[in-house]
Amino acid sequence: MKKQLMMSGLVIGVFLGACSNDEGASENQGDEPNETAEEVVETEPLEVIEVVEKEEGTFEALKRVDEIETQEVGSMVVNVEQVELGAAQLDGLISAFTGEENIHYVQLQLTVENQSDDDVHFSFGHTSLKTNTGEEVEVPNVVLSDETDHSFAANESKQTTLLYPVESVEGLNEIELSIEGPSETAQSDALTDDLQFTIRVDG
Incomplete structure (x- = not known):
């Protein structure tokens, strides 16, 4: 019984760790476009006078x-x-x-x-x-x-x-x-x- 509880705990720990890593990766991936967008300097097109x-x-x-x-x-x-x-x-x-x-x-x-x-x-x-x-x-x-x-x-x-x-x-x-x-x-x-x-x- 103790052995089964220990195995269940390990499985839950691995699952939670994987979820945490996925969330961190998603957050990092989500930050990249924002950083790129901040580096781009847009200039308005000149109008014909x-x-x-x-x-x-x-x-x-x-x-x-x-x-x-x-x-x-x-x-x-x-x-x-x-x-x-x-x-x-x-x-x-x-x-x-x-x-x-x-x-x-x-x-x-x-x-x-x-x-x-x-x-x-x-x-x-x-x-x-x-x-x-x-x-x-x-x-x-x-x-x-x-x-x-x-x-x-x-x-x-x-x-x-x-x-x-x-x-x-x-x-x-x-x-x-x-x-x-x-x-x-x-x-x-x-x-x-x-x-x-x-x-x-x-x-």
């Missing part, structure tokens, strides 16, 4: 910031008038030339003025761009940007639009621009340090 049809294709503006910053370097004054983040569906010919059908882009509008009485070379069309998302673009796309003449006569002013294709504008809220300082000619050394802009594009 304007659609523009161009010869190059259809351009959708998603963010735009105006009247940003003006800086001087040597005799040159550079005004960043606008930064736009967007997406574009490129026309067939442009798409074939660039090898892309759909792109995301950062677009800059600049006004550049030579306040000197001398002729100056200033490579503002070679402005490089970095983003807070880790992308670097050394020069703007030559097909989708305005043509730029880097030779400035005395007191001459120019306006330009520069477009930089990027992998994505999602999460992009800051850009850094770098422009090589002016020089006397295209072959001579720069007369000043490079010009640096850090621009927030939260708008």
Whole structure:
């Protein structure tokens, strides 16, 4: 009789232990999705604020910031008038030339003025761009940007639009621009340090 009671106790103990382990495993399994969900940072999709049809294709503006910053370097004054983040569906010919059908882009509008009485070379069309998302673009796309003449006569002013294709504008809220300082000619050394802009594009 005592032997039967001892065996029954062992069976009950094993059963309760197994149930306890199953419950613990279930609780642990239930915690995993919650931990994963906490690590995922969701970003709301950007809304289209304007659609523009161009010869190059259809351009959708998603963010735009105006009247940003003006800086001087040597005799040159550079005004960043606008930064736009967007997406574009490129026309067939442009798409074939660039090898892309759909792109995301950062677009800059600049006004550049030579306040000197001398002729100056200033490579503002070679402005490089970095983003807070880790992308670097050394020069703007030559097909989708305005043509730029880097030779400035005395007191001459120019306006330009520069477009930089990027992998994505999602999460992009800051850009850094770098422009090589002016020089006397295209072959001579720069007369000043490079010009640096850090621009927030939260708008």
